[in-house]
Amino acid sequence: MALRFASVVATTLFASTALASAADVSVPYDPAPAAPQPAADYYAGDDLVFELGIKGVVDPEYLGSDDYRILPGAIFSIEYLNLPGLGSFGGPDGLGFSIGPSFNVVGDRKADDHPELTGLDDVDTTYEAGIKVSYEWEYAEVYGSARYAFGGAEGFVGDAGANVIARPTETVTLKLGPTVSFASGDYMEDYFSVSPAESVASGGRFAAYDAGGGFKSVGVAASARYEFTPDWFLNADASWDRLVGDAADSPIVEAGDKNQYSFSLGISKRFSLDLF
Template sequence: MALRFASVVATTLLASTALASAADVSVPYDPAPAAPQPAAIDYGGDDFVFELGIKGVVDPEYLGSDEYRVLPGAIFSVEYLNLPGLGSFGGPDGLGFSIGPSFNVVGERKADDHSELQGLDDVDTTYEAGIKVSYEWQNAEIYGSARYAFGGAEGFVGDAGANLIARPTETVTLKLGPTVSFASKGYMEDYFSVSPAESIASGGRFSAYDAGGGVKSVGVAASARYEFTPDWFLNADASWDRLVGDAADSPIVEAGDKNQYSFTLGVSKRFSLDLF
């Protein structure tokens, strides 16, 4: 059987060689097509390129909750910024170092709206503002942000992460990677601590607890972005975060859920300005 198979292979190879020689055909090597590259954008003389849009958000009712709500949200990101004398951040292909603003809003937490929180103090809406820096390669990126929180909770909060990036076409970008978030003691106290007075007011359902600062959560985030027409984008994001450390040990979280999920879907448009 082995000799017969070898004979068939040899005959086939000889026949193929003979046919190629007779036809005098030369077949060049055809490598696999290269992966799509980020489309380079001609900014012309513009110094500031950014995106604005709207989105729908599905996230927990409050930090540590096991119930979810749907809210509207805004999309704002800086794609390119040129500052005379200081240099430029971002670029036409979206690769390299970039820096821009970072914002977040955490909705109010009212005990009257959630029977499981009876006895706890309300926390007003918290606003967070700061900066985000990132560095992107063709197939990966790293990023980090730091924000100051004020309003309902006060302190500092931030997050960091890394993503693998896939670009199946020039108009589609997919990202997936791990995330970690941090918060100062003041921020953690406002959301996760239980004072002795609150413990008594809750009828003992919540024991007194003093949360410290540090790592707040770890998780995974994924995003998909589609440029369906020039300068218009459809954006979808999903994340899973697990509260850890002092946040996870809070009686408030123990009565809810350490696992926190978020989903967003939105549309945005690129704008360009000539500032200088």
């Protein structure tokens, strides 16, 4: 199944990029300045520039699962922010240093929905909120985020990564690079530990296990982004993550799959506001 899923992801990303290139030929335009300008000039009069959109997401039914589901999702990012007295963050086309919010939602895990989890406690939907920082050059970027999780699981979780960036046309941006994620002990325990009581309830199918904090996964992420008309974007993202450390050794993951794939396709729009 993993190979079939990876093939679908690769095919869809290729198709998205090919369609973007074809559209560039038939509807040429120049949505950006010919040369980069200082952020103060590019966003003259604007204090906040952000993107908002919707997407469809294909990802594992729960952490460590080998089955997949389709869910709706939101796209939100801050490209430029000017705070009087504190300075500005971000710049033209997102280049330079940026800082903004980071959100994530992990769906619930219920044994009634997954017979292979019989005996395990349910985990309600988990909400994650925090901060993300990044620095982008013309052909590369580095980023990192940290979030606090609450709801079904509690604790801290985050990720970091780097990308090489290709811009084959003025309207297409491609990114590819390694990723790593980590989580606190409380978070890992909620998703990957098996208590003695759960072990008994499962009929011994799951051995008792106590997961600790640390690295949760390593992987690779790719994205294709097409500005099909000024300030409107088509976004395609795909990733492969392999659970490592205490997460990978969990009996829950051993019964599922250490390899976790995800794919999303969405549309977003850039907004500019003069706040001050």
